[in-house]
Amino acid sequence: MTDHPRPLLVRPHWQDLSGPWGFATDDEDRGLALGWHEDAAPYTRTITVPYPPESELSGLRDTAPHPVVWYRRTLRPDRAPGPGERLLLHFGAVDYRARVWVNGVHVGGHEGGHTPFTFDVTDALVPGAEQVVVVRAEDECDDATQPRGKQDWRAEPHEIWYHRTTGIWQPVWAEVVPALHLRTLHWTPDVPGAAVTVEVELSRKPERDVDVRVVLTLGEEVLADQTCRTRQRDGRWVIAIPAARHQLEQARLLWTPESPTLLDARVELSAGGQPIDAVTSYVGLRSTGIRDGRFLLNGRPRFLRLVLAQNYWPGSHLAAPADALRREVELARELGFNGVRVHQKVEDPRFLAWCDRLGLMVWSELPSAYEYAPRTVERLTREWLEVVARDRSHPCVVTWVPFNESWGVWHAADVSEQRHATAALYHLTKALDGTRPVISNDGWEHTESDIWGLHDYAPTGASIRERYADRDAVERVLTDRPPARRVALLGDPVRRGQPVVLSEIGGLSLRPGAGEPWHGYAAVTTTGELAEQFGQFVDAVLDSPELAGFCWTQLTDTEQETNGLLTAGREPKLPVEVVRRILTRPARSAPAEAIDAARRAARQAD
Numbered sequence: 337m338t339d340h341p342r343p344l345l346v347r348p349h350w351q352d353l354s355g356p357w358g359f360a361t362d363d364e365d366r367g368l369a370l371g372w373h374e375d376a377a378p379y380t381r382t383i384t385v386p387y388p389p390e391s392e393l394s395g396l397r398d399t400a401p402h403p404v405v406w407y408r409r410t411l412r413p414d415r416a417p418g419p420g421e422r423l424l425l426h427f428g429a430v431d432y433r434a435r436v437w438v439n440g441v442h443v444g445g446h447e448g449g450h451t452p453f454t455f456d457v458t459d460a461l462v463p464g465a466e467q468v469v470v471v472r473a474e475d476e477c478d479d480a481t482q483p484r485g486k487q488d489w490r491a492e493p494h495e496i497w498y499h500r501t502t503g504i505w506q507p508v509w510a511e512v513v514p515a516l517h518l519r520t521l522h523w524t525p526d527v528p529g530a531a532v533t534v535e536v537e538l539s540r541k542p543e544r545d546v547d548v549r550v551v552l553t554l555g556e557e558v559l560a561d562q563t564c565r566t567r568q569r570d571g572r573w574v575i576a577i578p579a580a581r582h583q584l585e586q587a588r589l590l591w592t593p594e595s596p597t598l599l600d601a602r603v604e605l606s607a608g609g610q611p612i613d614a615v616t617s618y619v620g621l622r623s624t625g626i627r628d629g630r631f632l633l634n635g636r637p638r639f640l641r642l643v644l645a646q647n648y649w650p651g652s653h654l655a656a657p658a659d660a661l662r663r664e665v666e667l668a669r670e671l672g673f674n675g676v677r678v679h680q681k682v683e684d685p686r687f688l689a690w691c692d693r694l695g696l697m698v699w700s701e702l703p704s705a706y707e708y709a710p711r712t713v714e715r716l717t718r719e720w721l722e723v724v725a726r727d728r729s730h731p732c733v734v735t736w737v738p739f740n741e742s743w744g745v746w747h748a749a750d751v752s753e754q755r756h757a758t759a760a761l762y763h764l765t766k767a768l769d770g771t772r773p774v775i776s777n778d779g780w781e782h783t784e785s786d787i788w789g790l791h792d793y794a795p796t797g798a799s800i801r802e803r804y805a806d807r808d809a810v811e812r813v814l815t816d817r818p819p820a821r822r823v824a825l826l827g828d829p830v831r832r833g834q835p836v837v838l839s840e841i842g843g844l845s846l847r848p849g850a851g852e853p854w855h856g857y858a859a860v861t862t863t864g865e866l867a868e869q870f871g872q873f874v875d876a877v878l879d880s881p882e883l884a885g886f887c888w889t890q891l892t893d894t895e896q897e898t899n900g901l902l903t904a905g906r907e908p909k910l911p912v913e914v915v916r917r918i919l920t921r922p923a924r925s926a927p928a929e930a931i932d933a934a935r936r937a938a939r940q941a942d
Contacts, residue, residue, distance in 0.1 A: 338399060339686065340686075341426065341506070341507040341509050341684075341685070342426070342452075342522075342685060343516070343685055343686060343688075343689035344521060344617050344618070344689075344730070345520065345521050345615050345617055345618045345903055346615055346617065346684070347511055349415065349512070349524065349526050349613055350412045350509050350510065350511040351413060351509060351510045351511065351512065352507065352509050352789070353385070353409070353410075353469075353509055353510060353540045353874070354384075354385050354386055354505075354507060354508065355413065356380070356382050356383070356384060356385075356409070357378025357383055357407045357408060357409040357504075358376070358380075358381070358383075358407065358408040359379060359381045359382060359383035359396070359405065359406070359407055359408075359834050360372065360378040360379050360406045360407060360408075360610035360641075361380065361389075361398075361402040361404070361405055361406075362378075362403075362404040362405065362406055363402055363404070364401065365403065365404050365474065366473070366762065367404065367406055367819050368754075370928045371605060372406055372472075373437040373440060373442070373472070374437075374440040374469045376408065376468075377412065378406065379406065379408045380535070380573050380706040381396065382395060383396055383407065384591065385407065385409075385502050385504050385508060386428070386505055386508065386530050386655050387505070387652045387653075387655050388431075388500070388502050388505045388509055388652075388653055388654070388655055389402070389405060389499040389502055389503060390499050390500050390501065390502060390653060391499075391501075391651060391652045391653045391655065392651045392652070393651045393652040393657060394652075394746045396931070399491070399492075399499055399641070399847075400491070401477045401491065401500070401576070402475075402502060403474060403475065403476045403477070403778075404472065404473070404474050405472075405473050405474075405475070405502060406470065406471070406472050406473075407469075407470065407471040407472075407503065407504060408467040408468065408469070408470045408471075408499060409468075409469055409504075409736075410467065410468055410469075411466065411468070411469050411510065412466050413467070413512065414627070415512050415930050416461075416463075416512075417458055417461075417682055418521055419498070420514060420515050420517065421458075421512050421514055422452050422456050422458045422512070422513055422514075422515055422517075423456070423457055423461065423507070423510060423511075423512055424455070424456055424457070424510065424511055424512075424513055425438070425443070425455050425456075425457045425469070425508075425664065426453075426454045426507075426508065426509050426510065426511070426589060427446070427452060427454070427506070427507035427508055427906050428452050428453060428505075428506025428507045428508070428685075429449060429450050429469075429682075429684075430446065430449065430450030430453075430471065430503060430504050430505070430506055431450070431475050431503060431505060431536070432447065432448070432449040432473070432474060432475045432476075432486075433445070433446070433473065433474040433475075433500055434446050434447075434453070434471060434474075435456055435472045435474065436469070436471050436472075436475050437460075437468075437469070437470040438457045438460035438461070438467055438468065438469055438863060439461070439467055440468070440469050440472075441459075441460035441669050442883060443456075443457050443460055444456040446853065447705075447715070447718070448480070448483075448715075448718060448719040448722060449475070449482075449483065450483075450485075450682035450703060450710075450719060450723065451482070451501055451682065451719055451722035451723060451726060451847050452468065452506070452685075452722075452726060453732040455648065456909060460602055462767055463746070465805060470856050471503075471504065473501065473502065473503040473504065475500070475502040475503065477489045477500060479703060479708050479717060480706040480707035481705050481709050481711045481712040482705060482715065483702065483703045483704060483705050483715055483719055484644065484680070484703060484704070484705065484706070485680035485681050485703030485704060486498050486648075486680045486703075487499075487500045487501060487654075488500060488813055490726060491841055492715075492764040493895045493896055494855075494896075495855050495896075496542045496855055497894070498646075498648055498653070498894060498898055498926065499653055500653075501654040501655065502654045505654055505655040505872055506655065506684055507655075507684075511548075511551075512627055513539075515539070515540075515574070515791070515878055516538060516539055516540060516542060516546070516605070516612055516613070516614050517518065517538070517613040518536060518538065518603060518605055518607070518613050518615050519536075519538055519539045520535075520536070520537040520725075521534065521535070521537075521603060521615070521617055521729065522534070522535040522537060522590065522728060523535075523601070523617070523619045523620045523729040523838070524620065524724075524728075524729075524771060524876065525622060525771075526574075526624065527580075527586070527590065527621055527622065527623040527635070528623075528635075529574075529579055530576065530577050530578070530581040530586065531538070531574050531575060531580075532552070532560075532574075532577065532578035532599075532619050532621070533572060533573070533574050533575070533839065534550055534572070534573055534575055534603070535570065535753070536540055536548055536570060536571050536572075536573075536574045536603065537542070537569065537570040538569050538570065538605070538691070540569065540832060541567070541568065541569040542566070542567055542568075542569075542597070542607070544565055544567065544607060544608075545565050545566070545607065546605060546607045546612070547563050547564070547565050547604075547606045547607065548563065548564050548565075548566065548573070548600075548603065548604070548605055549561070549562070549563040549572065549603070549604040549605075549606070549801075550562050550563075550573070550575050550601065550602075550603055551566075551601070551602045551603075551604075551682045552575065552577065552601050552619065553599065553600045553601075553602075553743065554597070554599055554600070556665060557579075557853065558821070559575060559578075559579050559580075559589075560575050560578075560601060561575050561581050561936065562575050562576070562756065563783045564646060566620070573858070574710045575653075577589070577599075577621075580621065583699075588645070589621050589623050590622055590634050590636065591620035591621055591622040591692075591695075591722075591731045592622065592633065592667075592695065593674045593675070593695040593696060593697060594695065595693035595695070596620070596692065596693060596731075597617045597620070597621070597640070598618045598619065598620050598692060598693065598731070599618060599620075599621065600616070600618055601616065601617040601619055602614065602616050602617075602850075603615050603616075603617065604695045611618040617729075617779070618692070619729075619731075620730075620731025620732075621731075622634055622691060622731050623635060624734045624735075624770070624771065624772050624773060626773055626774070626786050626787065626832070626834060627833050628652060628833045629833055629835050629836065629882065630722075630833075630834055631699075631734075631773070631787065631835050631884050631885060632836070633734070634770050634784065635644050637884075638662075638882060639878075639884065639885050639923040640674070640675055640697070640837055640885025640887070641672065641673050641674045641885065641886065641919055641920075642673060642674075642675040642676060642697070642699065642725040642839070642885065642886065642887035642888070643668055643671070643675075643677070643678050643807050643888050643889065643890065643901070644655070644677050644679050644766070644840060644887055644889045644890040644891065644892045645668070645676040645677065645678050645679060645890070645891045645892075646680075646681070646854070646890060646891070646892065646894040646897075647662070647664060647678060647680055647683055648681075648892075648894045648895070649904075650904045650905070654681060656686075656687070656863060657686060657773055660756050661683075661684060661686050661687040661690055661701060662690045662694075663906065664891075664904040664906075664937050665687070665690040665691055665694050666686065666694065667891070667902065667906060668696055669694060669695065669696055670903060670912055670916070670922045671891075671908075671912060671915045671916055671919075672697075672915060672916035672917075672919030674695075674696065674697055674699055675696055675697030675698060675699065675734070675887075676691075676696060676697075676699070677698075677701065677737075677839060677887045677920050678698060678699065678700060678701060679701060679740075679890075680701060680703050680740065680929050681701070681703060681853060682700070682702070682703065682723050682727075685726065685727070688730045688732055688733065689730075689731065690728060690756070691729055691730070691732035692731055692732045695732075696732060697732055697734045698730070698732045698733045698734065698735075699734070699735040699736075699737055699775075699839075699887075700723065700727060700733050700736055700737065700738065700742060701737040701738075701778070702716065702719065702720050702723060702738045702739070704739065704743035704744050705738055705743075705744040706743060706744050706749070707744065707932070708744055708745055708746065708751075708753075708754055708757075708819070711844065713757050713760075713898050716744070716757075716761070717760075717761065717764065717838055720738055720761060720764075720765070720812055721764075722769050724736065724769055725766060725768075728768070728769045728772075731774070734770070734772060734773070734920075735772060735773045735774070735786075735787065736765050736772055736773075736775070737774075737778045737789075737850045738743075738758070738761040738765060738774070738775075738776070738777075739757075739758050739761065739764070739776060739777040739778070740778050740779060741753075741778070741780065741791065742777055742779070742780065742781050742822070743778070745757055745758055745777070745781075745806045748777065748781045748783075748826060748858070749781055749822075749826060752853065754798050755783050755826055755827075756941075758776040758777045758781075758783045758784075759783040759784045759847065760777070762774050762775075762783065763784065763893060773786035773904065774786055775787050777902075778791075778822050778839050779791040779820070779822075779839065780818055780820055780822035780823065781822055781823055781824070781825075781826050781827050781863065782825050782826060782829065783829070784829065785834060785882075786832070786834060787827070787834055787835050787836075787837055788824065788825070788835070788836050788837070789838075789839030789887075790818075790819060790824060790832050790836065790837070790838055790839065791820055791839060791840035791841075791919075792819035792820070792838055792840070792888075793819075793820075793840070793841065793843050793857040793858075794819065794841070794843075795858055796869070796872065796873075797869065797871075797872030797875060797876040798801040798872070798875075798876070799877065800838070800873060800876040800877060801876035801880070803817075803819065804838070804876070804877070804880040804882060804883055805838075805880065806880075806881065806882065807881075807882050809882075810836055810880075810882045810883075834842075835884030835885070836882060836883055836884060837883065837884050837885045837887070838883060838887070839886070839887045840887055840889050841873055841877070841887070841888060841889065842857070842888045842889045842899070843856055843857030843858060843867060843889040843890070843899045844856070844857070844858055844859070844860060844869055844873075844899055845857075845858070845859045845860070845898045845899040846860060846861075846862075846863070846866060846898070846909060847860065847861050848898055852898075853895075854897040854898055855896045855897050855898075856897065856898060856899045857889070857899065863909060863910055865912060866909060867910050867914055867918075870888075870901075870910070870915070870918060872920045873888075874886070874888075874918050874919060874921075877923075878921055878923040878924060880924065881907050881924050883923075888901070892906060896901055
């Protein structure tokens with residue numbers, strides 16, 4: 337089920353804690369000393385969680401900088417934990433640093449504004465009473481070592497930065513679990529080996545042998561049913577899928593954007609034949625890689641037709657309104673894109689679940705900090721570890737991007753520590769997940785990268801055509817004629833057949849009205865001009881035999897960046913069929929089967 341806040345590890349019973357909470361700002365940071373975690377009096381305002389206080393849907397629309405905010409609500413669990421059970425309190429994301437109390441008892445804290453955390457609050461419960469949950473969130477807008485992405489540090493958005501998203505901005509929810517329960521699951525598909533590896537972490541080390549049963553199904557067909565015995569807290573097992581051993585059978589099981597097949601999974605925990613815990617999940621069988629200048633999906637070249645997705649909404653900022661996550665995926669697919677580069681944001685797992693189910697590839701990117709210091713490296717590393725751990729089982733995620741345009745490592749070309757930072761996160765990511773390409777620093781100044789992503793806001797399609805016309809032209813861009821006055825490659829990286837992808841191009845805006853705030857790269861006057869220039873840019877990329885893909889800037893207008901193919905209200909600026917026809921033309925570098933598929937898609941669009 338894709339509306340569950342943790343779609344890869346689902347129990348049927350959970351309690352949504354969205355809705356009205358008490359709210360208070362604490363600009364002088366006096367709340368801790370005054371005991372606000374035990375006092376209801378300061379919470380004189382009401383906020384709708386999970387929308388940030390800066391947003392309209394929160395009910396507040398308070399855009400002033402508040403370095404500390406507090407939340408309070410009462411909770412009566414749908415089902416109180418019984419003997420041998422625990423109550424877990426889950427937070428999808430709280431920006432930036434959170435501390436949590438239940439009934440005045442401090443149950444834990446977390447730093448990192450884009451990743452989830454969970455506390456076992458059982459020992460803080462008061463039997464038979466309503467439970468009081470209090471959250472304190474710190475979000476210092478002038479702390480440039482804090483990973484903040486596109487959130488502005490000024491009072492009003494400027495240039496390419498947007499209103500802040502402070503405090504709780506993803507779901508808060510509770511569930512009752514057995515004391516010994518399945519804490520995490522990770523899936524790693526092995527397409528050539530006709531298998532999948534499952535990694536299971538339990539909440540604690542079992543006191544006796546326990547059985548972990550994994551069942552994989554496709555509809556009513558059971559593909560695998562395997563039971564493993566352990567007395568360890570975590571285990572890693574390979575689950576064979578006999579139906580995937582033969583290539584003809586394997587084809588129907590593989591995940592692709594055109595056929596996003598997912599295998600349903602059930603994982604059961606038992607001891608002595610007695611059930612303890614059970615969760616549902618899913619697996620996508622697919623592989624990613626690079627070879628000979630091409631991005632590979634399931635061992636075959638795949639031309640990347642990506643769109644830059646800020647995933648920002650006027651009424652709720654980084655938090656998604658109801659049903660918006662699915663619609664965002666549908667819009668990208670309807671336009672003809674086969675993937676998104678989620679820019680400077682770690683998106684809600686429910687968005688990734690819709691990408692999994694509807695078939696949209698994702699480049700996952702870490703929000704940047706803006707000042708280099710040891711503290712910056714520590715914060716980026718800690719949060720990135722949590723991002724990769726949370727999302728590496730999603731088949732839609734095909735590329736990891738820890739840095740963008742040298743943000744926060746502004747002097748990487750000259751300062752060795754900053755070069756080492758980008759290379760270190762590349763290698764750390766590969767150590768955690770060796771199955772996907774990793775880009776050290778998308779845009780330019782690559783140290784170690786599996787894909788050389790270049791940001792080229794050339795004024796015309798003709799400029800793109802000239803710069804990337806053939807192998808010699810692309811080599812000149814990589815070595816001595818970078819598009820953004822930044823060196824494309826730092827040092828002398830080993831050539832391993834890295835694809836070259838124009839991971840930001842376009843940025844075309846319809847000319848804004850007089851006095852309207854606007855930031856863009858180029859503007860046109862009419863929708864006809866927009867369609868013509870969009871087509872020229874895309875054709876120039878598709879005609880290059882050396883490019884492996886592109887990412888168009890951008891999907892939607894966002895604040896003053898009005899260069900989307902859609903308005904901020906998600907209305908198309910051009911007819912959808914026009915955009916799709918332009919995007920789905922076969923690339924010159926595509927293999928024959930991809931050309932045939934693109935032609936079929938174009939005919940369907942017509």
